[in-house]
Amino acid sequence: MIPEKIKQINEFTWELPKEGEMHxxxxxxxxxxxxxxxxxxxxxxxxNVANLKGIQKYSYVMPDGHSGYGFPIGGVAGMDINExxxxxxxxxxxxxxxxxxxxxxxxxxxxxxxxxxxxxxxxERIPTGVGCKGFVKLNRGEFQEIMTTGAKWVxxxxxxxxxxxxxxxxxxxxxxxxxxxxxxxxxxxxxNQIGTLGSGNHFMEIQVAKxxxxxxxxxxxxxxxxxxxxxxxxxxxxxxxxxxxVASDYLKKFLDVMPKYGIKILDRELSCAPFSSxxxxxxxxxMACAANMAFANRQVILHRVxxxxxxxxxxxxxxxxxxxLYDVAHNIAKIEAHNVNNNPKxxxxxxxxxxxxxxxxxxxxxxxxxxxGQPVIIGGSMETGSFLLAGTDKSEETFCSTAxxxxxxxxxxxAKKQVSGKDLQKKLMEKGIYIKSASFSGLAxxxxxxxxxxxxxxxxxEKAGITKKVVSLIPIGNIKG
Amino acid sequence: MSFKYIEGIALxxxxxxxxxxxxxxLFEACAAAFMDTSANPTSIxxxxxxxxxxxAKDVESLLYNFLEExxxxxDAEAIVFNKVEVTEISETSVKATAIGDKINKEKxxxxxxxxxxxMHMFKVEKTDAGWKAMVVxxx
Numbered sequence: 041m042i043p044e045k046i047k048q049i050n051e052f053t054w055e056l057p058k059e060g061e062m063h064x065x066x067x068x069x070x071x072x073x074x075x076x077x078x079x080x081x082x083x084x085x086x087x088n089v090a091n092l093k094g095i096q097k098y099s100y101v102m103p104d105g106h107s108g109y110g111f112p113i114g115g116v117a118g119m120d121i122n123e124x125x126x127x128x129x130x131x132x133x134x135x136x137x138x139x140x141x142x143x144x145x146x147x148x149x150x151x152x153x154x155x156x157x158x159x160x161x162x163x164e165r166i167p168t169g170v171g172c173k174g175f176v177k178l179n180r181g182e183f184q185e186i187m188t189t190g191a192k193w194v195x196x197x198x199x200x201x202x203x204x205x206x207x208x209x210x211x212x213x214x215x216x217x218x219x220x221x222x223x224x225x226x227x228x229x230x231x232n233q234i235g236t237l238g239s240g241n242h243f244m245e246i247q248v249a250k251x252x253x254x255x256x257x258x259x260x261x262x263x264x265x266x267x268x269x270x271x272x273x274x275x276x277x278x279x280x281x282x283x284x285x286v287a288s289d290y291l292k293k294f295l296d297v298m299p300k301y302g303i304k305i306l307d308r309e310l311s312c313a314p315f316s317s318x319x320x321x322x323x324x325x326x327m328a329c330a331a332n333m334a335f336a337n338r339q340v341i342l343h344r345v346x347x348x349x350x351x352x353x354x355x356x357x358x359x360x361x362x363x364x365l366y367d368v369a370h371n372i373a374k375i376e377a378h379n380v381n382n383n384p385k386x387x388x389x390x391x392x393x394x395x396x397x398x399x400x401x402x403x404x405x406x407x408x409x410x411x412x413g414q415p416v417i418i419g420g421s422m423e424t425g426s427f428l429l430a431g432t433d434k435s436e437e438t439f440c441s442t443a444x445x446x447x448x449x450x451x452x453x454x455a456k457k458q459v460s461g462k463d464l465q466k467k468l469m470e471k472g473i474y475i476k477s478a479s480f481s482g483l484a485x486x487x488x489x490x491x492x493x494x495x496x497x498x499x500x501x502e503k504a505g506i507t508k509k510v511v512s513l514i515p516i517g518n519i520k521g
Numbered sequence: 522m523s524f525k526y527i528e529g530i531a532l533x534x535x536x537x538x539x540x541x542x543x544x545x546x547l548f549e550a551c552a553a554a555f556m557d558t559s560a561n562p563t564s565i566x567x568x569x570x571x572x573x574x575x576x577a578k579d580v581e582s583l584l585y586n587f588l589e590e591x592x593x594x595x596d597a598e599a600i601v602f603n604k605v606e607v608t609e610i611s612e613t614s615v616k617a618t619a620i621g622d623k624i625n626k627e628k629x630x631x632x633x634x635x636x637x638x639x640m641h642m643f644k645v646e647k648t649d650a651g652w653k654a655m656v657v658x659x660x
Contacts, residue, residue: 233596281636479630
């Protein structure tokens with residue numbers, strides 16, 4: 041139920057005014073329908089975030105928002121670097137879960153007769169599902185290199201092209217990573233998981249950019265989406281067991297130190313510590329290690345995707361122009377400079393189920409994105425497709441943040457009651473989407489009807505001027521954990 | 522010994538409530554819920570045995586750390602389990618044997634990868650009938 045105190049600002053913006061111990065109001069981006077569809081806990085959680093020390097301007101909720109633990113999913117909070125806190129709950133267990141999109145010069149006609157062969161090969165070659173192990177064998181020293189250098193190390197060791205780096209958020213490496221701040225348990229969980237998808241909503245998908253689904257020709261062209269029915273691909277995954285353990289370790293540590301810093305525990309999943317405290321700094325250093333592992337993970341998967349296409353089409357990935365368009369993080373904390381009421385400030389930007397959306401101004405120096413803005417990759421359900429958006433200079437209003445996906449509107453168990461994985465696979469096959477999954481129940485949990493309408497989510501952010509629609513991509517093949 | 526999944530706690534996750542007449546039954550019921558979420562236990566052979574030993578400051582931390590150990594073994598050693606037997610238990614210490622097999626998606630009916638045991642609504646309480654727990658897993 042929508043809280044009584046909510047104020048409608050315009051067609052797609054709502055505010056919960058500051059009251060009690062809130063430092064800032066809550067701002068929600070949503071149509072009335074999307075707002076009504078949000079579960080009650082979203083509002084409580086967004087208010088709890090507004091209570092956190094050092095939060096600036098607003099506790100934001102994106103239109104794909106739904107309740108998580110501690111922070112809502114689709115939550116954005118910028119904390120003052122000196123006065124504010126850092127919270128593992130504001131980042132999520134899957135640190136640097138994110139999206140990666142690549143383009144090809146193939147068209148649907150080139151791929152349609154080989155889609156089964158291609159998806160079967162991808163499913164065989166990219167480890168998916170519960171506790172899957174990767175194919176990159178690393179010793180501890182090498183894994184530490186990945187923690188500190190991210191995608192760079194794996195590219196230097198043969199898993200990608202040098203030019204991939206310029207098309208990854210933060211060039212595939214968050215500064216400040218320190219492996220000494222990561223537990224042995226986290227290393228044991230993650231060392232064998234580079235190059236693996238995992239399960240849940242993670243996927244690798246082959247898509248088509250239909251002519252009628254291109255909203256902005258100039259930007260699509262600049263991003264190498266130039267021909268009708270051009271084939272693209274997308275990867276959605278994160279830091280696997282490594283990041284999950286880092287998050288669990290520090291969630292517990294912070295609960296123990298909160299009383300020392302005089303921080304009230306509103307919700308155990310909202311555990312936090314002052315960013316400038318030794319514990320806060322340690323978590324940021326460990327989180328950066330996990331974020332860098334995730335960039336490396338998606339890089340190795342991209343490499344495998346290129347290999348599989350190459351094998352099936354008997355052409356080199358270079359010849360098929362399998363260029364990385366961009367890689368974005370949607371569960372992360374980053375240090376960014378922003379204007380707060382005309383004062384420049386350094387903030388610890390928490391984005392949990394939210395994506396950075398830099399406009400052209402912030403992408404100065406990038407050969408393409410300084411004109412178009414940063415690509416934002418919005419992953420949809422495997423039935424409805426995904427979107428590529430471009431960040432605008434107006435995104436400064438939300439500390440350069442936008443939505444991340446369709447957002448769930450139905451629980452996993454409810455989805456499983458409505459459809460079986462096998463039936464869904466068959467239904468999608470009839471619609472021209474060939475899917476392989478490590479788990480039929482997992483497949484059913486990700487059915488399209490379990491998600492909000494992705495089109496209304498991206499429309500809200502377009503109307504708010506934060507991101508603009510470039511193209512929507514229709515799935516034709518998908519592998520899932 | 523029993524557990525049941527609960528809906529409407531958090532949309533993207535899996536929550537369960539478990540009961541037992543004593544702590545042994547409660548911990549085994551919680552382990553059963555974790556195993557059932559990860560894979561169909563009947564599709565897993567009994568090949569590998571792991572000994573688990575956890576100490577904690579109170580019964581809540583004990584259950585939390587015990588379940589986290591199962592999550593850890595799933596990733597670090599790539600094992601899925603079909604049986605967990607608690608051999609010794611108090612409110613601050615537990616010893617258990619977990620039995621299962623190396624993960625193999627061709628041979629086993631795998632389900633969801635549990636990323637973490639969360640503290641969201643996490644609760645262990647004594648009841649008239651014994652013990653009860655509420656757990657939300659991030660998947």
